[in-house]
Amino acid sequence: MTLLPSGLRARLVITFTLVAVTASFMVAILGYQLVRHEILERTERAAVADVRETLPKIKLPVGIGEIIWAGAATVTEADLADVVTALSAHERTVIVTYGNLQQTSWDARFTMADVPDQLRWQAAHRLVFQRLRLRDEPWLLVATQLQRINQSGVPRPTGLTAYVFVSLADEEGVLFRLRSALAQAGGITLTIALTVALLSARQVLLPVRRLGAAAQALGAGDLRVRLPVRGADELAELTATFNETAAALEQTVSELRTLESMSRRFVADVSHELRTPLTAMTAVTDMLAEDADDLPDDVREAVRIVIRETKRLRVMVEHLIEISRFDAGAAVLRRETVNVADTLADCLEVRGWTDRVELTVPADLTFSLDARRFDVIVANLAGNALRHGAPPVLVSARPVPGALEVTVRDHGAGIPEEALPHVFDRFFKAGAARSRSDGSGLGLAIAKANTELHGGTISVARCDPGTRFTIRIPRPARPVVTATV
Known part of the structure; x- marks a missing residue:
């Protein structure tokens, strides 16, 4: 101290x-x-x-x-x-x-x-x-x-x-009178010195404060902030350097934003353009899948590879389109009060995972959610557990103070400790085996984006054995519409 x-x-x-x-x-x-x-x-x-x-x-x-x-x-x-x-x-x-x-x-x-x-x-x-x-x-x-x-x-x-x-x-x-006079003169001198010091400090520190406020504004994203240059001293040189730095930063950020916007638009355009041929390819592969057993062995294997890669490409295109919506700020949350048990059961039933995933949730648990986006979150996490983990895969939901908590856990080898901070990064795959999997590398990133759109958080932790993902979605402050069947 x-x-x-x-x-x-x-x-x-x-x-x-x-x-x-x-x-x-x-x-x-x-x-x-x-x-x-x-x-x-x-x-x-x-x-x-x-x-x-x-x-x-x-x-x-x-x-x-x-x-x-x-x-x-x-x-x-x-x-x-x-x-x-x-x-x-x-x-x-x-x-x-x-x-x-x-x-x-x-x-x-x-x-x-x-x-x-x-x-x-x-x-x-x-x-x-x-x-x-x-x-x-x-x-x-x-x-x-x-x-x-x-x-x-x-x-x-x-x-x-x-x-x-x-x-x-x-x-x-x-x-004695001389000492008194000197003491009075000292008091006057102290007052004058303090006044002059305050004025001088204000005069010296005013440009520094302006620089601090401008730096805060620059850090907050106002790249157009500039300061007037007064005088020719060191502070004036510092102010001029700040203005030059801010101008260079504004130009660089503007170029990066332009490139990022072009990249997002390119991904979105490519993804949308791929939808039409993918639809035709999917129809053809469905027809081939019906007759695949009657084909010669080498042709049958080739057809199965085409079917598998077409499905993978379709999933990747859908994920890219979804990611592009988040990047463009076009993702909209539509909350409604739903039965969490029914929503999770429907998510597993539609994908045929009912027999492979154990579901634990109170039957009367209701919560305000965007049902479609909540379905995407659980589907991505459960699908990731089924592909890369080991049974049993457990999905549970429970109310906690002011929030809904959902956990998805598998009992496999688990994600390596060094990979945990990156599991929600786009196109990140932990380990060489996962890099050759059928996943797009975007599922967990989409799950995180949808969770954050709800105002919630998602985390991952190693278990013994397996990996556990935890979703926490806070209760909305405003009342929402109750879903009706």
């Missing part, structure tokens, strides 16, 4: 949107980082510069001619308070230490415990600064030890260390 969309439209929209959003996101992140870095750097530079400029101006307690160093008793907390006052400003907290003395701003929010140990060590040697987050707020901590040039002109540490906490709340507010 996959969560990826299967439609081309969805994939195009998602891909386009992802590319646009990813590019926008990367630009926004890069821009935000640059702005953030510049704002914080500028704030740091300003704070550090202010501290640097303020430190030289601070008045420190001095002796007669020398800086007072740590441990001097003359440095008081008041002196440290003066230093704190000099470094104080809005949104600042200042801590000044001198040995064991310490002084902080009057509104101090922090203590020396908030100063990192590493920063304390570094502040003893140079001016250092670090961004911290204290009390869930951003701060810049600037730390340094004050120095003065002594009488010898050498810079010396005074022992006074100042820690200046500069608030970065304003800068954080600016960055």
Whole structure:
């Protein structure tokens, strides 16, 4: 199971949107980082510069001619308070230490415990600064030890260390508003990207959809379908190729239909033309059959061959005429409610098969059928079983839900498994022995065509022993006329 969309439209929209959003996101992140870095750097530079400029101006307690160093008793907390006052400003907290003395701003929010140990060590040697987050707020901590040039002109540490906490709340507010603006811009970008993606996907896929609809119409038999060629891109080339293919297919199918129509007409015409001479030949062979026993042996054998082949030719012509009606769409179904038992009994009796075929059917079974075509179906199947199978040949009929089921089974060697899919093909004969039989090779094809004309199905299966044909004819939706004798 996959969560990826299967439609081309969805994939195009998602891909386009992802590319646009990813590019926008990367630009926004890069821009935000640059702005953030510049704002914080500028704030740091300003704070550090202010501290640097303020430190030289601070008045420190001095002796007669020398800086007072740590441990001097003359440095008081008041002196440290003066230093704190000099470094104080809005949104600042200042801590000044001198040995064991310490002084902080009057509104101090922090203590020396908030100063990192590493920063304390570094502040003893140079001016250092670090961004911290204290009390869930951003701060810049600037730390340094004050120095003065002594009488010898050498810079010396005074022992006074100042820690200046500069608030970065304003800068954080600016960055928060910037993030909000970038998020809103991202939402707008997403909406625009999605809209553009949908429009672009529609523009790209519209020719593809037209091609799909045209291909469906072509597959449904509309060979005249064509598409307008717009533009000069790959889709336009594909459309032009489709039109060329459709035109070639239409021409080929038209030629094939013409040839098929000519072939059907030729078969029908030949079959009808053969009827007249066959009628005369049949009459002559009937006369010869009456006197065949009085003829010499060689002449008698020749006469019997002529009689047999004439009968076979007559059956084949009748089958060809029947097949031509189906091919021409001229076969008409005339249903009527008949007694199935009587119809099957008449079918066997007319052909002299009553003693050779066992019939099993309820005496009161009635069904809506075209009696003539139903007779042809059963006769072809039973005749095929008698010619190629072995007794007993069984014909049975029974009602099933919404349909009539008729089975014809023999107990012979059976049709080979590989031949089963082809038994209803025209002129197909399974095995060399059947290819030399008296059948036309059209009987089963005609039985299938008549069954399908009833809206039914016919199937074949191997048994042990023999072969079984099953016919299933559905009950008609509309009422039919009841046959009367």
